[in-house]
Amino acid sequence: MRRRRNIRNIAVIAHVDHGKTTLTDSLLARAGVIATSQAGTKRATDTLKAEQEKGITIKSTAISLYYNMDPKDIQHLGDDGYDGTGFLINLVDSPGHVDFSPEVTAALRLVDGAMVVVDCVSGVSVQTETVLRQALCENIKPVLMMNKLDRTIFEKALTPEEIYCTLRSVIENVNALIGIYCDAESIMGDVMIDPSKGNVAFGSGLHGWGFNLRQFARLYSSKFGIKEEKIMRRLWGNNFYSPETRQWTKQMVDGSTRGFNFFVLEPLVKILQASSDNDKALTQTLLKKLGFHLTAADLQLQGKDFMRTVMKTWLPAADAMLDMIVLHLPSPLTAQAYRTESLYEGPLDDEASLAMKSCNPEGPLMMYIAKMVPSHEKGRFYAVGRIFSGNITHGQKVQIMGPNYSPGSAKKSDLYFHTLSRAVMMMGGSVQPIDEAVCGNIVGLTGVDKFLQKSGTISTFSHAHNLKVLKFSVSPVVRVAVNVIHAQDLVKLVEGLRRLNKAEPLVQISSESGQHVVAGAGELHLEIILKDLEETYAGVPIMKSDPVVKYCETVTSDSDSVCLTKSSNKLNRIFMSASPLPQGLSEEIDKGELTQDLKERARYLADTYNFDINHARKIWCFGPNTSGPNILVDVTQGINTSDIKDAVCAGFQWVSDEGPLCEESMRGVRLNLRDAVIHSDPAHRGGSQIIPATRRAVLGSVLTASPALVEPVYLVETQCPVAVMGSVMSVISRRRGCVVEEIYPPGSPLCTLKGYLPVNEAFGFPTELMSETSGQAFPQCSFDHWQLLPGDPLTPRSKAAEIVATIRQRKGLPLSIQTAESLLDKL
Template sequence: MASDTDNKLTKAFAGIDPQNIRNVCIIAHVDHARYAGKLRYMDSRDDEQTRGITMKSSAVSLYHEPFLINLIDSPGHVDFGSEVNSAVNLADVAILVVDVVEGVCSQTESLLRQSFLSRLDVVLVLNKLDRLVIELKMTETEACLSQIITGTFLENEQEDMEKMEANEERLHFDPTKGNVLFASAINGFAFSLDDFASLWAPKLGIDKKELVDSLFSDFYLAGGKIKPDAEAKGKKSLFEQLVLQPVWEVHKVGLLDKDFDKLKSLAGKLGIPPITSRRLDEAFDEFMRNWMSLTKAVLKATLKGKSAKVAFNDEERAIMITNSKKHVLFEHVRACNKDSMAVAFVAKLLKFENHKVAMCRVLSGSIKKGIKLYAAGDDDSEPIEVDNIYALLGRELVPLTVAPAGSICAIELSSWLTGTTLCSEKIAEPLNFSASSLEPLVRVSIQSLGATEEWDDLREGLKQLAILDSAVRVVEQENGELALITAGEVHLQKCIKDLNDMGLINISVSEPIVPFLETIIPDPSSSFAKLTALHLTECFMRQFGLKLKLRAIPIHDDIVKYLQKHDKELKSIRERTAEEKHLKQFYDGLVGIFKETLPQMKGTVWAKKKEDYIQKLVDNIWNFGPFKAKYNILINGIDEYNRPSIWSTKDSAKTYWPLDRAVVAGFDIAMSAGPLCQEPLQGVCIYIEEWNYEPDDGEVSEAKSLAELNDPSLHGQLISAMKATCKAALDKHPRRLVAAMYKCKVQTASQALGKVHTVLAQRRAKVLNEDLNQMNGLFEIESYMPIVESFSFCEQLRKKTSGMAAAQMEFSHWQLIEDDPFWEPTTEEEIEEFGVKGDSVSQARHYVDMVRKRKGILEELIVISAEKQRNLKRNK
């Protein structure tokens, strides 16, 4: 039987005006929301309750007449960037929670950046105010809250001055604007400057607006008047006098002095309802809730934010999700009309008991039970019938009759999704909500242990994960094996739990694998003559009279970074879909960085080359690397081969040689599997100096020649020859491994500092910085750690330090491992120190052998000096 609350919510959804809907998400660094409250209502999963962190976005719809507030909680752990993305995509207002003691941490800036790019209104909540009084024993003068507010700022990267000023206004947190709250969620209180201005203005006889404007500035109170230059005159500021002093006093009475009678007396003086709790800690919480209610303060702040009706009136925000004003849904999204065509964006799939539901935002029209919705962009898909509609209440579902434009709801699905944009009409192009920027790196193989039907279910389940989570990649390999690639260890565990929730329990998951990259580096010890002559590699195919000459040359890291920043351009060049304007911008940037970096590369043939030579290199780029190894370059150095340029879409005068594609295919294969351990290459240029056709008799007719050149077997052999020649050219250079790195931030007490460094050293982490946080007395250690070494790191850290240290890790970059994997001692001093073959295996060699062993290409020497083995005499 439906409760009164459920009935009210059902009626609210049915009659709500989008103008009165607020869609709000909570974003926070993982530890800043921890223990924020006593009941973890929205952490509905068992693993969330166990870990004490949010792992999946969840929502609750709250009705406060006449307003409907849809509140979405999001994870703070970096592995769940896609979940944060879902919350941000659903919301119009963000509540950014920052711990007043910890201050701005690793995730805070990235969360703020996401909110800014999605053009959300952001409310800053400075949480755990009680810690300043109880733990740190600070006075109201020592609490430097203004520093935290100033530090919570995103650097403006706009070049347009007009836009810069407008954006700085949006990005600026200022308590006088009402976008900053001071709170202690565990005690249930929060306040804004407006709350204290309302309290003091009538008592002091000062205009409320004047008081609000002065309350967080350098003013003080004297003789009933507000005066400037408080700091210069050594006076307590208005904020200290009128805000922090009363708050500190209540904390001291209730939590330090534990004076029950005085707390009751204070309640009477402030006009607060009498305290009914009998236990002191509960009495303090009741006092604070009655005095400065957290829910009222947050409600008041969110209601100042944009409503669902005007959320996409911002033309720039509407274009972000439609890509163009010409998109058929552009006006529908902007209007947010509940009587228009139904349009919904699906953010997440949820499992409630036996219900398979999708959390979505209704952007236009209304969704009713039985409505048929089409996946935009999928012409072949059958319509999805909505079996039921629900409001979300954390762990519960409340049946609805209708979900109008602007609302967030859950729809029960009759079939699997094929897209995230659902419409009541067939639409060719889906909406383009922002995707997670996380790079999926941790890979596992997943197998079904059941019948063929269960394999099909597993494929569908993985497909759903990939559709809804942009940080997930699913690959079906040639042998039929299914590979799942995720953003990190915790994200992987969450994905497996999601599959279990879909009913996929009978599955086997392999040990996680982290990929490496390979590269070559300059050899400064080689002379220019050696570089020019010895690094040239030749291949001659006698059967067909084909000759190939090429060299492998390392390119500068800055060029690789430039290519990484222009992924879209690389893809469009390979697919021949690039626009002339974008090609020109990419080309100009590449020419500039080539000229800046290549002539400085000692130990390569680029060193000291002139600008016209460098310019010609860019002009003659044949292609860039394949999907798996995009950041490599193939350059045409053959004078007589004047092929069409990749930099022009109108270059019709020039022609391709018949075997052009075979050369590119061989290059692609060579770049996809390097010589060290068959991992993809990065930062390599293959420069082809000669490629010609010389028949044995020298008198073959043109017709016969062309026929031979189009022979499929020749294409295959040239691909193999190109691959082998590239490998031989790479082997002439110092080869190195490139590892994916986490940026690891550890907070620890001083007594556990040594143990933290021990664990970091065991994980081959390189410490960058170590500072003492003056606010909380904890040491903060920053380091780079290879992702391959990170598994179970947090668990080991907690055990070794008895819970006194906590770590936060996020993908940072790919880093060259300086060690030579094949180094052996050569000088007498090295042999004396390390032995004939070296006493210890280098980090790089360890990784190379590990990957080779996994791929079955490691040749292990099991028996040494077999003739010396003998059976031991058995003593009787």
């Protein structure tokens, strides 16, 4: 742990069911954590009961593995260098299902490199793209593992040339994604993947075998007496070999074969076929030629067990993956030099930043806590994080900074001081206590869960700034109200909800009209977290309402008049109007892409969205929660509005969180303060006068600007045989959805359909689709965007009005919406 050059922090990321956990088993077996015979079937990093039952990963699981590398392998390390042959790999196995992608976001903050796993047959899927984008945005360097290669040989029965074309197509797709999300002059160096560089491996996680081109190059290098690097370049791409003339050419000529097919695929297919046919004599002969021998016990095995043993003896998957991880992924020493700039919120020349850049164990402690993992002590959590500089020792005094801490503010909110008790090393489902933890490592801390909700920064530097808060790629758009069956269990439910909120990165817990509401990313996410709540966190039986979708309120036109309200003492007047924000601006605000610099932001809004430059400079605030997708603009002229600014902003925040239609948050609305009459005496223009008046003015402005509802929409990706495409399309269209793209991957009998489906219509969609297609199609749904709900919510019996009435009834509000006339005053 002290040899920073010999540490690799990596995450395994992929689409669901592409084989991350089975591949991870091979690495665990090589490190001696599980038996070699269990690799591929044990799924050791699926530590939860629900994960083993459903066969999918739900939580990111960290595990630290130690390997002794062959000196021949690590001599290829470049500028990074190495410190001895022992390597520590802190590995995080992450989920592939889109509902659990916040776990991937948390995992990526802790690591410097990612092993992207892609199924050779299915190719690059929607979630592959999502996780790769997240990785590149966090400056995580990728390597590629192409899994399930055995399917192309046995299931698809492809020729070597067809297999090569399939693999090349997947690599081109991955490189295309890297090209979209990463600059050519990347600060990470060359991130493009290429088998001839050695940063791509092929194999089968289930059967525990795999290879990269370096292994074959080493074999032929000793045979032909040619340098490894030279052979590696020939084993991929348009390099053709003629066995008769022993010549290499760039074009296919008579009698020549592609180098990859001749030297890699043909021997591979021969041995796989011989061992799966149980032809032990031929298998032994072929292995002897390659310099490998089977034991008497190996020869007693039959069927798949024999094939697995043969392939693991010849090409163990762990060796191929370790070679990529150690040689092509950066150590903390290298990675932090370029990652610090995008992670640290403070000045890049302060003591903490400089220590992080050089991964300095002598510098101040800087650690980011990315997630909370439940400990064996009921109700307590390990705070799992990455140490970027300094080290952790028993009894060390530290400051704990929550996400809302601001170093410059007079109020020191979200700042705590604590003495650390102990650190632990995460070992999958268990932990290993350690005396000291040094920078560059991933560790868990005890006792910190009392101060932090989900994430935060820990430091010993008194002027330290926070490390950036995690940004998630999905939104909690599906909500369920929970309650206890027995009244005496209410205290346990409240405590259980608090623990659930801590353990889940994305979950939002709120109270609405006396109900406890849990919001999650989708149906499966809610099902899992509510089961956890009932069985683990609260430990009491609970009642659940039907899932409810989160809607937002918006406006579709400018207010038809300027709205006036008077304060209750009739001595102040507020004039306001509302209008919709330009298309695309709400999304930019959501992603936090708008700069905070006043002049830069004003110029950008004027150039991109045709804002009046003077108005753009007078944006008072965003809402709700000062970062939401609505804005309040002061468009008054010749009036000193500074005295009432805070009160007007408070009134605006109130309404942007609880709109006029059904008290849902607003989205995409611009509120303009047109004019104001303010009393000269501060006693008559306080918050108690201005805030309610502003609230009524904002409500009235929205109601006079053609209010409407917006609903969340899923991007649905479905892989299915061409024969059932019609059924898939009809199910999607019956649920107000539409198909926007059909993709036919070369050499695959499956096609991929991409479409949009309103979240409200998605309940029970996977079940209906599977029954309509006899289980041949399974959808992957991820939140994509918000769209206008058809119908006017103020017109009785319209679809929008029915939804508004349902929400008002659920929240215990009067069924009739307040009219603009009842809210506004006259001159």
